[in-house]
Amino acid sequence: MRDVQLKSMLAEYHAHALQGIEQYIPDKEPRKYLYDLVADYPQRGGKGFRPGLCIAVCKAYGGTLEQAINSAIALEFFHNAFLVLDDVQDGSQFRRNKPTMHQYNNIGVAINVGVAMNVLSMKPLMMNANVLGPSLAVKIMHEADHMVRESLEGQAIELGWRKDNVCELEDGDYFRMTLKKTCWYTCIQPLRIGAIIGSRGRENPEKLNRFGYFMGLAFQIQDDILNLVGDEAKYGKEIGGDLVEGKRTLMLIHLLNHCTPAEKDRVRLFLSDASPQNREQHAAGILKLLQRYKSIEYARKIAKTMAGAALKEFYTVFAKLPDSRDKAFMENLISYMIKRDY
Amino acid sequence: MRDVQLKSMLAEYHAHALQGIEQYIPDKEPRKYLYDLVADYPQRGGKGFRPGLCIAVCKAYGGTLEQAINSAIALEFFHNAFLVLDDVQDGSQFRRNKPTMHQYNNIGVAINVGVAMNVLSMKPLMMNANVLGPSLAVKIMHEADHMVRESLEGQAIELGWRKDNVCELEDGDYFRMTLKKTCWYTCIQPLRIGAIIGSRGRENPEKLNRFGYFMGLAFQIQDDILNLVGDEAKYGKEIGGDLVEGKRTLMLIHLLNHCTPAEKDRVRLFLSDASPQNREQHAAGILKLLQRYKSIEYARKIAKTMAGAALKEFYTVFAKLPDSRDKAFMENLISYMIKRDY
Numbered sequence: 169m170r171d172v173q174l175k176s177m178l179a180e181y182h183a184h185a186l187q188g189i190e191q192y193i194p195d196k197e198p199r200k201y202l203y204d205l206v207a208d209y210p211q212r213g214g215k216g217f218r219p220g221l222c223i224a225v226c227k228a229y230g231g232t233l234e235q236a237i238n239s240a241i242a243l244e245f246f247h248n249a250f251l252v253l254d255d256v257q258d259g260s261q262f263r264r265n266k267p268t269m270h271q272y273n274n275i276g277v278a279i280n281v282g283v284a285m286n287v288l289s290m291k292p293l294m295m296n297a298n299v300l301g302p303s304l305a306v307k308i309m310h311e312a313d314h315m316v317r318e319s320l321e322g323q324a325i326e327l328g329w330r331k332d333n334v335c336e337l338e339d340g341d342y343f344r345m346t347l348k349k350t351c352w353y354t355c356i357q358p359l360r361i362g363a364i365i366g367s368r369g370r371e372n373p374e375k376l377n378r379f380g381y382f383m384g385l386a387f388q389i390q391d392d393i394l395n396l397v398g399d400e401a402k403y404g405k406e407i408g409g410d411l412v413e414g415k416r417t418l419m420l421i422h423l424l425n426h427c428t429p430a431e432k433d434r435v436r437l438f439l440s441d442a443s444p445q446n447r448e449q450h451a452a453g454i455l456k457l458l459q460r461y462k463s464i465e466y467a468r469k470i471a472k473t474m475a476g477a478a479l480k481e482f483y484t485v486f487a488k489l490p491d492s493r494d495k496a497f498m499e500n501l502i503s504y505m506i507k508r509d510y
Numbered sequence: 511m512r513d514v515q516l517k518s519m520l521a522e523y524h525a526h527a528l529q530g531i532e533q534y535i536p537d538k539e540p541r542k543y544l545y546d547l548v549a550d551y552p553q554r555g556g557k558g559f560r561p562g563l564c565i566a567v568c569k570a571y572g573g574t575l576e577q578a579i580n581s582a583i584a585l586e587f588f589h590n591a592f593l594v595l596d597d598v599q600d601g602s603q604f605r606r607n608k609p610t611m612h613q614y615n616n617i618g619v620a621i622n623v624g625v626a627m628n629v630l631s632m633k634p635l636m637m638n639a640n641v642l643g644p645s646l647a648v649k650i651m652h653e654a655d656h657m658v659r660e661s662l663e664g665q666a667i668e669l670g671w672r673k674d675n676v677c678e679l680e681d682g683d684y685f686r687m688t689l690k691k692t693c694w695y696t697c698i699q700p701l702r703i704g705a706i707i708g709s710r711g712r713e714n715p716e717k718l719n720r721f722g723y724f725m726g727l728a729f730q731i732q733d734d735i736l737n738l739v740g741d742e743a744k745y746g747k748e749i750g751g752d753l754v755e756g757k758r759t760l761m762l763i764h765l766l767n768h769c770t771p772a773e774k775d776r777v778r779l780f781l782s783d784a785s786p787q788n789r790e791q792h793a794a795g796i797l798k799l800l801q802r803y804k805s806i807e808y809a810r811k812i813a814k815t816m817a818g819a820a821l822k823e824f825y826t827v828f829a830k831l832p833d834s835r836d837k838a839f840m841e842n843l844i845s846y847m848i849k850r851d852y
Contacts, residue, residue, distance in 0.1 A: 194659075201673070202666035253625060257618035276599035276669050279621060283595060284662045286625065290632075290655065294648075302644065306636075313632065317536075320626045324544035327618050331543070 169500045181223045182216025188241035205281045209248040212264035218243040221358040227494040229366025238292040239361045249285030258413045264404040315357035322349025330414045333440045337421045351384025382478035387505045389471040392417040402510040411451045414439045419463040426461045471506045478502045511842045519839050523565045524558025530583035547623045551590040554606035560585040563700040569836040571708025580634040581703045591627030600755045606746040657699040664691025672756045675782045679763045693726025724820035729847045731813040734759040744852040753793045756781045761805040768803045813848045820844045
């Protein structure tokens with residue numbers, strides 16, 4: 169499968185999820201500070217990995233788009249809620265090439281919209297009862313409950329690192345935090361839900377955990393790399409934003425563990441500075457350190473290793489399934505995770 | 511029923527809900543920036559109106575504490591989640607005599623905790639399936655879904671008024687906003703859920719809407735009055751906080767509609783000031799205006815009228831139910847709503 173085909177399938181599944189989201193947004197007041205804003209982030213686009221994974225796995229297991237669509241809608245809706253709230257929490261400035269919601273509105277309104285999006289995401293999962301029966305619907309609700317809890321726990325770990333200016337971290341700490349914050353909701357749970365639906369509850373979803381974990385790590389490391397050295401117009405967020413926000417990326421942890429004590433003190437001081445303006449001013453110097461210690465190359469290497477591990481898991485789990493367009497999509501998506509430039 | 515008996519029943523039902531909340535908080539990491547904080551606001555106390563209403567109505571309808579408890583836990587948990595997020599949105603300083611969560615921690619962590627509390631509140635509603643059967647459990651989930659949506663819509667209306675510095679408001683605007691933001695989640699839905707459980711789904715919950723609406727209005731107006739002229743130690747929040755935050759209370763709306771054009775300009779300017787320090791400095795002057803125009807007396811009168819209307823509704827809806835301690839509790843709670851000093 170060529171990249172152009174893969175992108176077209178991704179766009180197709182994403183479009184289905186976005187159409188669905190639109191239908192779940194109440195067509196009523198208050199619009200200006202609620203329901204119009206609920207529609208904003210989804211309308212800005214995005215890659216659609218989560219609904220793509222869920223629908224493709226469901227179909228690879230013999231299910232249909234119709235069976236997967238409500239869950240795919242919920243996944244994309246939860247993701248967008250998470251972005252609105254995450255942008256407030258991180259003080260981010262741009263999202264998908266536009267100002268973040270709290271920037272063009274205010275923090276109070278953005279929080280309310282983010283929480284509303286979380287609440288609205290539950291409705292398609294309730295509607296699953298009509299398509300899949302109540303038993304499977306409840307099973308998927310428990311998957312979603314777990315997914316959101318893991319993300320919140322991962323977010324708490326990351327926010328704690330920043331708040332306490334934790335600088336003594338190993339790769340393993342990053343992997344565990346990313347497993348919680350990213351892997352469950354970006355890969356593992358979309359894969360599990362797709363498999364549960366496609367197999368009508370017969371597949372043991374635990375089998376997909378390792379695949380989703382490696383894939384999610386590859387995805388997140390690539391995302392962190394693009395945030396440092398990507399093309400701002402394609403990437404859609406401010407380049408270097410993670411650095412300014414003090415995010416403990418694999419690169420930053422590599423640097424902290426390889427630079428001189430004096431340089432480490434400098435990085436620690438940079439990270440402890442309460443003023444975003446000051447950090448913005450000094451970020452270029454930290455980027456130079458990251459380049460000098462080849463921390464970005466190191467992260468690229470790890471992302472590649474993770475993608476390789478994901479591919480091995482793919483062959484293990486999907487070997488028994490008949491060949492299909494969706495199975496091929498899944499396979500190719502793995503390497504695409506680390507090739508993408510947006 | 512004397513006040514001391516009423517308070518003791520309220521405390522008893524509240525204690526049941528708090529014990530339940532504790533059981534639904536995961537006993538695991540990350541504690542410092544998540545699960546320890548999830549427990550904070552509920553542990554600070556509060557009045558427990560919502561679980562009290564739900565349990566008492568359930569029992570008045572012939573149900574038991576055991577049947578109502580999961581829903582009562584969810585109501586109290588949702589309420590505490592709402593408070594954590596509301597305090598961030600309003601920039602409030604104190605809650606139940608202690609610094610608000612974003613004050614003693616930071617905004618990012620407080621948002622994450624508030625969202626986590628919302629998610630955790632869903633679990634007792636799922637557990638209802640084991641006690642009440644899946645059909646009644648799903649019915650109550652839809653009640654909770656509606657409750658949270660109404661609150662978020664009310665919050666959006668109020669945040670919009672502040673953001674656009676809306677000063678042309680009537681009493682009816684305040685009543686509609688309060689119906690959405692307060693009445694549904696403080697009174698109407700707790701009453702409905704209690705009646706649904708107590709009657710095993712046989713009572714038409716719509717019958718309780720007017721009762722809850724009037725009771726909720728009386729409650730909220732009294733709360734707004736206490737925020738202006740209450741005893742800070744008893745009330746637990748900074749006195750005058752609503753004024754500094756620019757909340758459109760019934761008193762403020764009364765003032766805006768009765769003062770001179772010059773005074774109205776002064777109030778409008780005060781409300782438009784982006785600096786909380788400036789507003790804090792000028793709040794005493796606005797309070798004097800509220801006193802001069804007897805706006806607080808006016809609000810007291812309206813609260814009394816609403817309590818009277820609630821009592822009339824109580825007699826209409828509860829007349830058919832046999833006399834009981836819980837029925838008497840419900841009746842006495844109405845006047846207590848406007849007598850309370852905390």
